[in-house]
Structures are given as structure tokens and as C-alpha cells.
Amino acid sequence: MPETVSPTDITEIAEILEDRKSKTQRIAVILGSRAGALFRSGNFYDELKLYSTRNFADMDERSRFYECHAILEDICRRRSMSIKELRSFIEEQIYTHCDVENHLAELVKDDFFRVIITNNIDDVLYESFKAVGMREKVDFVDCSLGVLSCADNIELILSQRKINICRLIRMAGDVGTFIGHLNRPQAKKAAGECVRRLLEQLRIRELLVIGIDLAWDQAILAALPSSLETVWFINEDDHIKDEFIEKCGNIKKFHYIVGPRGQCQSFFKLLYWNINPSITGYNKLIEDVRNDIHNMRIDLNHIKKRSEETNADIKHIKLQQAKLESIAPLVEGIFESITHLVEKDF
Numbered sequence: 001m002p003e004t005v006s007p008t009d010i011t012e013i014a015e016i017l018e019d020r021k022s023k024t025q026r027i028a029v030i031l032g033s034r035a036g037a038l039f040r041s042g043n044f045y046d047e048l049k050l051y052s053t054r055n056f057a058d059m060d061e062r063s064r065f066y067e068c069h070a071i072l073e074d075i076c077r078r079r080s081m082s083i084k085e086l087r088s089f090i091e092e093q094i095y096t097h098c099d100v101e102n103h104l105a106e107l108v109k110d111d112f113f114r115v116i117i118t119n120n121i122d123d124v125l126y127e128s129f130k131a132v133g134m135r136e137k138v139d140f141v142d143c144s145l146g147v148l149s150c151a152d153n154i155e156l157i158l159s160q161r162k163i164n165i166c167r168l169i170r171m172a173g174d175v176g177t178f179i180g181h182l183n184r185p186q187a188k189k190a191a192g193e194c195v196r197r198l199l200e201q202l203r204i205r206e207l208l209v210i211g212i213d214l215a216w217d218q219a220i221l222a223a224l225p226s227s228l229e230t231v232w233f234i235n236e237d238d239h240i241k242d243e244f245i246e247k248c249g250n251i252k253k254f255h256y257i258v259g260p261r262g263q264c265q266s267f268f269k270l271l272y273w274n275i276n277p278s279i280t281g282y283n284k285l286i287e288d289v290r291n292d293i294h295n296m297r298i299d300l301n302h303i304k305k306r307s308e309e310t311n312a313d314i315k316h317i318k319l320q321q322a323k324l325e326s327i328a329p330l331v332e333g334i335f336e337s338i339t340h341l342v343e344k345d346f
Contacts, residue, residue: 010267036211157198158201192219
């Protein structure tokens with residue numbers, strides 16, 4: 001158990017991040033499954049509830065998400081879907097709900113975080129980094145566990161010697177790795193052990209943990225290095241905090257935010273605004289428009305990909321593509337107009 005367990009708030013975390021940055025220190029981030037695309041996919045729940053004996057209508061979103069992990073395990077065990085069908089289904093969910101999250105990306109771009117570990121199989125973070133102008137292999141490197149051995153993965157990640165580069169580490173690997181590990185708890189534990197060894201070699205002393213789900217993110221509980229001194233824990237549910245505390249071993253300090261402000265998207269938005277209090281309404285609108293444009297381009301790419309893979313009705317696909325392409329210049333024009341107004345005001 002930690003020596004100190006205490007609530008915190010976003011203002012305190014913002015001050016800590018700025019202090020660590022001024023001292024050339026950084027807090028690492030672990031993102032749980034509630035920060036990912038599957039969690040926010042309504043269709044994901046609608047499809048999987050057909051395989052459950054429980055009534056999804058009586059459950060909140062977090063309870064449904066927890067249940068869905070057991071359903072996926074059962075589907076694999078009973079082979080209710082083929083591996084190909086299951087892979088196609090999951091890919092559809094994460095492609096459809098891959099909207100960028102620019103607030104965390106902006107914090108990374110501003111050099112508040114240099115190690116981001118995600119237990120998600122989507123491209124939300126990757127696309128978010130690109131949306132704020134970060135360049136792969138220049139501003140960040142994208143590393144996925146599961147293909148190489150743990151030792152080789154660690155060696156590859158540590159070989160990135162550029163001082164200011166961000167390491168994006170995909171703990172769950174890709175879709176194929178995720179499916180292959182569904183009924184292999186030892187494989188999940190091994191992934192957590194690999195992350196633990198990596199954090200030790202990176203000499204991480206402080207860790208921000210957000211979006212944990214007890215069914216989906218058990219591997220994260222094995223990823224806490226013995227050298228860890230402080231955990232900043234953000235979650236909607238108090239009982240998850242209590243269970244996580246029990247796994248914290250020799251950690252000295254445990255600070256937490258639970259409840260509505262522990263929701264991942266709202267947390268990073270409020271954190272970003274707290275660090276940047278001068279942001280105006282214009283800036284926030286520009287931020288939203290930029291994200292919408294980038295998400296539209298992602299949608300176009302997914303439409304093209306689905307067209308190539310399924311040989312769907314090409315005429316219909318081209319019509320949808322034309323609609324999106326016609327909207328994009330209009331939105332970009334609005335964006336440029338707003339930017340001009342902001343520059344004029346200042």
C-alpha cells in the first residue's frame with residue numbers, strides 16, 4: 001500500500017507538470033481501454049449484446065464495456081465468429097470511431113509528456129499527433145509490442161536516442177495480437193511485465209494512469225515498476241481506484257481524481273486549458289474546426305479502404321466521398337476566416 005493516498009485536482013496536476021518540465025523531468029502516461037475507440041463505439045455494444053444473456057439496457061456504458069470483454073473471450077472460446085470475422089468486426093469499430101483527441105496531443109507537442117503507453121489497438125493517438133502537426137520519427141516514434149520478444153521490443157524502443165522525441169508504445173499490440181491474447185492471460189501478463197521492465201530502464205518515477213477498466217486492463221496492474229514513487233490516478237469509478245491501490249506495492253504517493261472529472265476526454269481538455277489559461281473562445285473554435293477537418297480526411301481514407309476491401313457499390317462510395325470532399329474546402333475556408341479574425345484581434 002502507498003504511504004500517502006490523497007485526492008488531487010486538475011490545477012495541482014497542471015502545476016506539477018509545469019514544474020517537472022522546468023526541471024527537465026517528465027511524468028509518463030498509461031492510457032487504459034476507456035480512453036480508446038472501442039469504448040465510445042455504440043455499434044460495438046449493439047452487436048455484442050446479441051451474444052450476452054444480460055440486459056444491456058439496464059447497464060451504464062462502463063458496465064457494458066466491462067461485460068463486452070467477457071463476451072469477446074466467450075466468442076473466441078466457442079468460435080461463435082471466425083478469427084477473420086472477429087478481426088473485421090473489431091477493425092470496423094476502431095476505424096469508425098478514430099476521431100482525434102487533440103488536447104493530449106497538444107500537451108505532448110508542448111513537451112509535457114515523452115512516454116505514452118496505451119492499452120488500445122486503435123489509431124486515435126497516432127492520428128491525434130498528426131493532427132497537431134507532429135511528425136513520425138521526428139517528433140514521435142510509434143512502437144507496438146507483440147511482434148518481437150520483450151527484450152527486442154525494449155532494445156528497439158530505447159534505441160531512439162533523440163532527446164525530445166515522444167515514445168508512443170502500444171501495449172496491446174495490433175488487432176491480431178489483441179485477438180490472439182483474449183484467452184491467454186499469461187500473454188497479457190507478459191505484456192505488462194515487458195512494460196514494467198521498460199519503465200524501469202527509462203527510470204520513470206512518476207506515472208499518470210487514466211481510463212483503466214478492470215476487465216480490459218489487467219495487464220496494466222503488472223506494469224508498475226518497483227522504482228515508481230508517485231501515481232496520479234484518474235478514473236470515473238472509486239472502486240477501481242481502491243483495487244488499483246492494493247496493487248501499488250511500495251509506491252510512496254498515490255494521488256487521485258474520481259467521478260465525472262476522471263473521464264479521459266474531459267480530463268485532458270481541462271488540463272490543457274488549465275495550462276493554457278489565455279486560450280480564447282476563438283482559439284477553442286479553431287481547435288474544433290481543425291479536428292473536424294482531420295477527422296473528415298480520416299473518414300475519406302476509411303471509405304476508400306472499405307471500397308477496396310469489400311468491392312462495395314462504387315457509385316455510392318464515390319457519392320459519399322464527393323460529399324465529404326465538397327464539405328472539406330468549405331470548412332477549411334471557415335477555419336481560415338476565423339484564424340484571420342483572431343490575428344486581427346491580437
